Amino acid sequence: MVVAVIPYSMDDMKEMLEYMGVSSWEELFIDIPTVARKDGINIPSMDEYELYRHAKELADKNKDFFHMPNFLGAGVYFHFVPPAVLELSARSEFYTSYTPYQAEISQGMLQVLFEYQSLIAELTGMDVANSSMYDASTSLGEAARMANRINRRKEILVPENLHWEKESVLKNYIAGLGMKIKKYPLNDKGMIDLEALSSMITKDTAAVYAENPNFFGIIDENVTRIKEIIGDTIFIVGVTPLSLALLKPPGEYGADIVIGEGQILGNPISFGGPLLGIFATKMKYVRKMPGRLIGMTRDAEGHRAFTMTLQTREQHIRRGKATSNICSNEALCALMSTLYVAYLGSNGLKEVAKKNMDNTKKLMDMLKSEGFSAPHFNAPHFNEFLLDLPKNPHLVNKALIAKGVQGGYPINEGCFRGIGHAMLLCTTEMHREEDMRKLVESLKEVL
Amino acid sequence: MYRQARYDEPLLNEMHSTEKKDIDANVPTILKRENLELPNIPEYEVVRHYTRLSQMNYAVDINTYPLGSCTMKYNPKLNEEIARMFLYLHPYQDESTVQGALQIMYELQEMLKEITDMDAFTLQPAAGAHGEFTGMLLVRAYHEFREELEKRRNVLVPDSAHGTNPASAAMAGFNVIEIPSNKEGMVDIDALEAATDESTAAFMITNPNTLGIFEEDILEIAHIMHKNGALLYYDGANLNAIMGITSPGKMNFDIVHLNLHKTFSAPHGGGGPGSGPVGVRGDLVDFLPVPIVNYDGEKYFLDYNVKHSIGKVRSFYGNFGVLVKAWAYIKRLGGEGLKNAAIRAVVNSNYLKERIKEHYELPYKELRKHEFVVKPKNATALDVAKRLLDFGVHAPTIYFPLIVHEALMIEPTETESKENLDRFADIMIKIAKEADEAPEILHEAPHNTSIRRVDDVLANRKPVLTWKMYMEMKEKGEIDY
Ligand SMILES: Cc1ncc(COP(=O)(O)O)c(C=O)c1O
Numbered sequence: 001m002v003v004a005v006i007p008y009s010m011d012d013m014k015e016m017l018e019y020m021g022v023s024s025w026e027e028l029f030i031d032i033p034t035v036a037r038k039d040g041i042n043i044p045s046m047d048e049y050e051l052y053r054h055a056k057e058l059a060d061k062n063k064d065f066f067h068m069p070n071f072l073g074a075g076v077y078f079h080f081v082p083p084a085v086l087e088l089s090a091r092s093e094f095y096t097s098y099t100p101y102q103a104e105i106s107q108g109m110l111q112v113l114f115e116y117q118s119l120i121a122e123l124t125g126m127d128v129a130n131s132s133m134y135d136a137s138t139s140l141g142e143a144a145r146m147a148n149r150i151n152r153r154k155e156i157l158v159p160e161n162l163h164w165e166k167e168s169v170l171k172n173y174i175a176g177l178g179m180k181i182k183k184y185p186l187n188d189k190g191m192i193d194l195e196a197l198s199s200m201i202t203k204d205t206a207a208v209y210a211e212n213p214n215f216f217g218i219i220d221e222n223v224t225r226i227k228e229i230i231g232d233t234i235f236i237v238g239v240t241p242l243s244l245a246l247l248k249p250p251g252e253y254g255a256d257i258v259i260g261e262g263q264i265l266g267n268p269i270s271f272g273g274p275l276l277g278i279f280a281t282k283m284k285y286v287r288k289m290p291g292r293l294i295g296m297t298r299d300a301e302g303h304r305a306f307t308m309t310l311q312t313r314e315q316h317i318r319r320g321k322a323t324s325n326i327c328s329n330e331a332l333c334a335l336m337s338t339l340y341v342a343y344l345g346s347n348g349l350k351e352v353a354k355k356n357m358d359n360t361k362k363l364m365d366m367l368k369s370e371g372f373s374a375p376h377f378n379a380p381h382f383n384e385f386l387l388d389l390p391k392n393p394h395l396v397n398k399a400l401i402a403k404g405v406q407g408g409y410p411i412n413e414g415c416f417r418g419i420g421h422a423m424l425l426c427t428t429e430m431h432r433e434e435d436m437r438k439l440v441e442s443l444k445e446v447l
Numbered sequence: 448m449y450r451q452a453r454y455d456e457p458l459l460n461e462m463h464s465t466e467k468k469d470i471d472a473n474v475p476t477i478l479k480r481e482n483l484e485l486p487n488i489p490e491y492e493v494v495r496h497y498t499r500l501s502q503m504n505y506a507v508d509i510n511t512y513p514l515g516s517c518t519m520k521y522n523p524k525l526n527e528e529i530a531r532m533f534l535y536l537h538p539y540q541d542e543s544t545v546q547g548a549l550q551i552m553y554e555l556q557e558m559l560k561e562i563t564d565m566d567a568f569t570l571q572p573a574a575g576a577h578g579e580f581t582g583m584l585l586v587r588a589y590h591e592f593r594e595e596l597e598k599r600r601n602v603l604v605p606d607s608a609h610g611t612n613p614a615s616a617a618m619a620g621f622n623v624i625e626i627p628s629n630k631e632g633m634v635d636i637d638a639l640e641a642a643t644d645e646s647t648a649a650f651m652i653t654n655p656n657t658l659g660i661f662e663e664d665i666l667e668i669a670h671i672m673h674k675n676g677a678l679l680y681y682d683g684a685n686l687n688a689i690m691g692i693t694s695p696g697k698m699n700f701d702i703v704h705l706n707l708h709k710t711f712s713a714p715h716g717g718g719g720p721g722s723g724p725v726g727v728r729g730d731l732v733d734f735l736p737v738p739i740v741n742y743d744g745e746k747y748f749l750d751y752n753v754k755h756s757i758g759k760v761r762s763f764y765g766n767f768g769v770l771v772k773a774w775a776y777i778k779r780l781g782g783e784g785l786k787n788a789a790i791r792a793v794v795n796s797n798y799l800k801e802r803i804k805e806h807y808e809l810p811y812k813e814l815r816k817h818e819f820v821v822k823p824k825n826a827t828a829l830d831v832a833k834r835l836l837d838f839g840v841h842a843p844t845i846y847f848p849l850i851v852h853e854a855l856m857i858e859p860t861e862t863e864s865k866e867n868l869d870r871f872a873d874i875m876i877k878i879a880k881e882a883d884e885a886p887e888i889l890h891e892a893p894h895n896t897s898i899r900r901v902d903d904v905l906a907n908r909k910p911v912l913t914w915k916m917y918m919e920m921k922e923k924g925e926i927d928y
Contacts, residue, residue, distance in 0.1 A: 008862045016865055022797075032693050036697045038564070040783070042561055058548075058551060061546045061550075062545050062546065062548055064533075075762055075763075087494075095716050095717065101845075103898075104833065104898055105504075105897075107504070107898055111500055117913055118914040127916070168759040172759070176621070221477050246479070247474060247480055248477075248479060248480050271537070271538050273763055273764065274573070274767075274768050298902055299898040299900060305902070327609075333716075333720060335716075350470040357472055
């Protein structure tokens with residue numbers, strides 16, 4: 001053992017027990033029934049250095065993005081997190097604070113979160129955003145619940161290519177309301193089949209959910225036509241926030257609620273968590289929305305100030321009747337997204353978004369020129385696209401791993417109408433031409 | 448004397464922006480974005496802006512943060528360093544390329560089982576409340592499987608429960624029934640017995656409860672639930688008080704969620720991310736979300752083979768970055784260290800209670816665990832809280848639990864020395880005296896923070912929630928700040 005430091009001390013306990021007139025700490029636990037006692041915890045301790053080495057060894061067993069080209073997306077993405085973002089988020093004034101219950105001593109975090117709400121509102125074209133949900137899938141669940149709160153209807157329509165994980169989360173979130181999920185089809189371009197969708201709208205339809213870009217990476221211009229078809233049914237749009245640097249914000253085509261995965265903006269992928277659920281809506285629905293809101297006000301001297309507001313929606317006040325049970329949220333991830341957007345600005349954000357589109361196009365072109373069937377759908381793509389495969393994508397991925405490349409997200413035959421064996425390949429601004437070349441060459445070898 | 452930094456810090460969009468560039472990308476015309484109102488600011492200005500904001504933010508790394516029910520213990524830096532070793536892994540990577548990450552998750556599951564005496568854990572839930580919701584989905588699935596969900600419509604919670612408990616039960620579709628506390632500050636067993644029958648799905652409770660009082664009748668409570676076919680749910684927010692001394696399993700709980708950001712020292716991140724693993728016993732194992740992490744003797748793998756799984760409660764496997772920090776904390780302290788943390792937390796809390804109990808009212812019985820609830824004799828909880836800030840310490844949780852009017856809920860945690868506790872007690876005593884002698888000081892507090900007392904009523908009456916709303920309202924003359 002090098003040094004056995006633990007993060008607290010038992011030193012001055014004797015004096016404290018004496019002050020209390022207690023002979024030993026055990027007296028403070030006499031209210032615990034003897035039959036419920038536990039005889040310690042059987043876990044060995046490690047000193048700091050030993051543990052550091054051990055963790056490093058475990059980390060070295062992984063192959064991260066920098067040690068193996070990786071073409072996975074499907075909800076979370078490898079984007080570069082600028083050092084300024086990482087460093088500032090590591091300021092312990094931020095990360096060792098908690099929910100800013102005492103506004104006067106927490107103006108820093110409150111202003112950051114106000115800025116976050118503002119920039120999400122700007123990106124999505126909505127009036128108001130909350131200061132975070134857990135991830136995109138739980139944002140979707142909460143959005144469906146909110147739609148039901150608004151119109152009391154019981155059915156949500158989702159695209160047939162909704163990721164199964166999101167569908168499962170959604171199902172769990174609405175089970176208690178007795179709501180049901182129905183799927184609407186895509187057309188042969190991989191875009192929303194507007195006629196089919198239109199025919200599925202009934203007086204029971206609480207909400208229509210659409211993604212842009214969708215799960216297959218397709219930029220779907222049909223989303224702009226949905227609101228006129230569905231009328232007062234709640235229109236929920238799922239976005240990839242980075243794409244909104246280039247794409248029309250959903251607020252401009254009638255969205256009532258916008259959700260998305262905020263990890264994309266400045267948060268490391270971190271094996272799928274923590275993530276950041278984006279949630280934005282119209283001002284007229286603000287009192288129906290879930291999650292924490294930061295508002296601007298003034299202090300006793302008239303200075304501008306920030307504070308948590310409209311809290312009567314929340315569980316600590318409304319309890320069983322709250323709009324959501326959420327308490328701890330993803331504030332630090334929201335902070336990182338704020339830093340990221342502040343750092344890049346509108347120019348940087350557009351450039352990164354364009355680079356993402358360009359890289360996707362580049363990989364699609366490289367595959368095409370080598371005779372692959374990519375993309376499966378002939379449409380503009382963002383980040384991702386479907387590559388058709390002659391055999392089981394899991395086997396292809398295994399073979400690729402042996403070549404030192406992580407392929408895309410496997411799409412099993414029969415999973416989606418009209419699609420056989422396939423994989424969803426993803427590139428971002430982080431993928432270099434040589435990484436793509438390595439993928440294409442390896443694919444050629446293993447197929 | 449304490450003085451928090453104060454800058455008249457502009458909003459990001461009020462900062463000077465360099466010229467905006469037009470960048471043309473190949474997107475369908477109908478979907479082209481026309482305008483993006485975000486400023487372009489050089490890196491050094493961005494860094495200064497947020498560094499200054501950080502200086503206007505109180506944190507555990509600055510001083511005592513006795514926010515009851517939140518376990519604001521010190522967060523060892525080693526945890527952060529270790530978490531940074533795992534930033535660029537994708538959750539769908541081939542298992543052979545993430546063995547280290549999976550090993551950490553597996554070991555964490557195993558360690559949490561050992562700490563709680565439960566049979567299996569899911570690490571998926573993103574926070575405590577999310578764990579509760581997951582637990583309630585498990586309750587649903589369990590009763591549904593036994594074809595009893597139709598009749599088991601009620602979830603019981605004590606009147607001292609945290610707001611997330613009734614909210615989570617309601618979200619999962621249950622009716623919520625409140626059970627009163629007795630004069631000792633514990634669940635009224637007779638009322639509980641009377642309310643429990645075939646319509647009961649579960650009882651949710653935290654132990655020690657939100658008053659910091661250990662529910663001595665916990666085994667009787669478990670018996671009442673089980674003989675009625677209902678489940679007993681443990682809100683693990685207060686596990687810090689009892690680690691190594693008792694456990695949810697020993698108390699006969701069926702489902703438990705833990706708050707890794709409380710008990711296991713993952714930092715609170717200004718409000719999150721947290722992590723709320725859920726542990727279960729017996730038959731309930733078959734309903735857990737997928738995947739859980741397993742080990743076949745050679746390699747770790749994601750196990751989707753859970754017989755009656757409820758599916759997923761969020762994408763992927765949980766807040767991995769937070770899991771790593773909790774793993775590091777538990778590994779470093781070991782069982783002995785965890786038990787000592789619990790002991791020290793309880794000693795600290797009782798010591799602080801003894802130091803101030805002459806000056807504040809202490810409702811209910813005396814012996815507390817890791818936290819206690821008092822009320823001011825001659826002031827509002829809000830005024831005391833605001834005055835505390837003037838001395839450079841954070842306020843306790845206020846107005847919770849609801850069964851104590853003007854509640855100040857104080858949880859010092861184990862990472863405070865006697866010296867710190869004495870200092871905090873002295874401040875509390877001084878404030879009690881001020882309340883008698885010069886109450887305006889309290890009404891006008893805080894004085895030494897970046898801003899003076901905020902107008903929350905105004906914030907509610909005129910919601911200003913984005914910079915765009917701010918500009919519009921300012922333009923119309925609706926606000927002058
Ligand atoms: C007693 C209790 N239960 C549940 C929760 C909810 O935990 P989280 O904020 O992680 O969702 C809290 C949080 O403060 C709590 O104090």
